[in-house]
Structure formats: structure tokens, C-alpha cells
Amino acid sequence: MLNKFTPDNFHTICDALANIDTDLSSVIQTYGYPPLWSRPNSFESLVHIILEQQVSLASALSALNKLRERVQEITPANVLVLTDEEMRSCYLSRQKMTYVRYLAEAILSGQIDLDAFEQMPDDEVRAQLVSLKGIGNWTVDVYLMFVLKRADIFPVGDLAAVNAFKRVKGLEPATTREELVALAKAWQPYRTVATMLLWHYYLSAPKK
Structure with missing residues (x-):
């Protein structure tokens, strides 16, 4: 349970x-x-948490909103068609561009299944996510807390x-x-x- x-x-x-x-x-x-505090279990939520790494919450939200303006809906497929220049115009650093693309590819390839995480123990979710470039323990902690609502x-x-x-x-x-x-x-x-x-x-x- x-x-x-x-x-x-x-x-x-x-x-x-x-x-x-x-x-x-x-x-x-x-x-x-x-x-x-909670967020839906979506690619956009994980992108949002990646954008929050080592910057203010306001800066991250500003970048997320710019990205949303650019693609309408933040999905793996929509993000992967953006050029470096288009991503930069959404305030993404080169590092974060790489992390977001890596996550998008992992979801599209089936390497990561966000829906499956709903029923997985915390340590299994963590093991899968930290295997991705740019996702460390802080990002996983926030995902487990805000998105999956894990209590401990x-x-x-x-x-x-x-x-x-x-x-x-x-x-x-x-x-x-x-x-x-x-x-x-x-x-x-x-x-x-x-x-x-x-x-x-x-x-x-x-x-x-």
C-alpha cells in the first residue's frame, strides 16, 4: 500500500x-x-520541476509560460521540434534544453512511463528518473511530493x-x-x- x-x-x-x-x-x-501543493502527473510538470533547478520559482514559471506560448501544449513531441534558438527565446539554458529533450525522448521511446509511476514504490520511481540526464534527487523528491503525493x-x-x-x-x-x-x-x-x-x-x- x-x-x-x-x-x-x-x-x-x-x-x-x-x-x-x-x-x-x-x-x-x-x-x-x-x-x-500539487501538480498533475504530466510531462509539463516534470519540465516545470527541471526548470526550477537552481533558479527562483518566478524565473522557472516565466520560462514555462514562454514555452507554453511557443508550443501551446507542452508535450514531448511538441518540444522536440523546437530549435536551440527557439528554446533559448523561452529562457532555457543550454543545459536545461538538453535535460528537457532527454526527458521527452525517454517518454516517447517508452523508457519512462509516467502513468506507471502512480503504482510504483518511491525507490523504483527514483531509480528510473535519476537514470536520466539532468534529473537528480531534488527533482525526484519534488516530483514524488507534488505530483505523486507521496507522504514520506x-x-x-x-x-x-x-x-x-x-x-x-x-x-x-x-x-x-x-x-x-x-x-x-x-x-x-x-x-x-x-x-x-x-x-x-x-x-x-x-x-x-
């Missing part, structure tokens, strides 16, 4: 986390429940989540990734929803 969150159980999971973690409880008390992912490569974690818990700035992963185990089997609470805090709390 896959461990997923849904609109029906999301607030219940938030409450369960608040019951075991006073810091997460205070996030809910101060800022309310986080949004249930902690994206240790996400700077916003890590910084919020340190602030909420009053941790030293030098706290290592390994230490954070160990601390996040307290939130199992709902680390995704705990991370959404951290993002909610990051976006809502006054910046220091």
Missing part, C-alpha cells in the same frame, strides 16, 4: 505532526495550515526547506545534511507534509 496524502487526510496528518512536534504545532497556530519524502537538497528547518528548530547554521535527515526521521511516515509546513513557515514568516 503506497503511503500518500490526499485532500481528505492532509489536515489530519498536519494535526498528527503537531501532536508530536511542538515547533510544527506553533507553525500551524501562527500561520494556519499550509496549502496542499524529506528533500534534504531543498535550500528553503533546510533553512526553515534550522530556523524552526533553532539549529546551528552549520548543522549538516546528515544531521537534518536524522532529525527528520521523527516525522516518519509523514515527512512530506512536515516539509510543506516548513515551506509554509519559510514563505509566511518575516525574513530575518
Whole structure:
């Protein structure tokens, strides 16, 4: 049985986390429940996540919208007919052009089947996706969380989540990734929803 969150159980999971973690409880008390961030299971969603690698969310969305204007519908076939110049005009770097094309080819060839991922365990989805050029663990984490709604992912490569974690818990700035992963185990089997609470805090709390 896959461990997923849904609109029906999301607030219940938030409450369960608040019951075991006073810091997460205070996030809910101060800022309310986080949004249930989600995206459809589509090629466009994965392209969007690739575009979000190492840039601001606003920059990535701007590139996605430009791409959508250019091809109307972001599908593997539509993207593969674009020239380098057309992709550059949509704010894609040379690296990201390569990654998007590689993903498009993998889907068209049947190497990757997004629908099949719906019923696959997290580690199998991860193994298939990280085999593709330009897709690392952060990209897979966001896909598992936002698209497949898997409930127990902690994206240790996400700077916003890590910084919020340190602030909420009053941790030293030098706290290592390994230490954070160990601390996040307290939130199992709902680390995704705990991370959404951290993002909610990051976006809502006054910046220091």
C-alpha cells in the first residue's frame, strides 16, 4: 500500500505532526495550515520541476509560460521540434534544453512511463528518473511530493526547506545534511507534509 496524502487526510496528518512536534504545532497556530501543493502527473510538470533547478520559482514559471506560448501544449513531441534558438527565446539554458529533450525522448521511446509511476514504490520511481540526464534527487523528491503525493519524502537538497528547518528548530547554521535527515526521521511516515509546513513557515514568516 503506497503511503500518500490526499485532500481528505492532509489536515489530519498536519494535526498528527503537531501532536508530536511542538515547533510544527506553533507553525500551524501562527500561520494556519499550509496549502496542499500539487501538480498533475504530466510531462509539463516534470519540465516545470527541471526548470526550477537552481533558479527562483518566478524565473522557472516565466520560462514555462514562454514555452507554453511557443508550443501551446507542452508535450514531448511538441518540444522536440523546437530549435536551440527557439528554446533559448523561452529562457532555457543550454543545459536545461538538453535535460528537457532527454526527458521527452525517454517518454516517447517508452523508457519512462509516467502513468506507471502512480503504482510504483518511491525507490523504483527514483531509480528510473535519476537514470536520466539532468534529473537528480531534488527533482525526484519534488516530483514524488507534488505530483505523486507521496507522504514520506524529506528533500534534504531543498535550500528553503533546510533553512526553515534550522530556523524552526533553532539549529546551528552549520548543522549538516546528515544531521537534518536524522532529525527528520521523527516525522516518519509523514515527512512530506512536515516539509510543506516548513515551506509554509519559510514563505509566511518575516525574513530575518
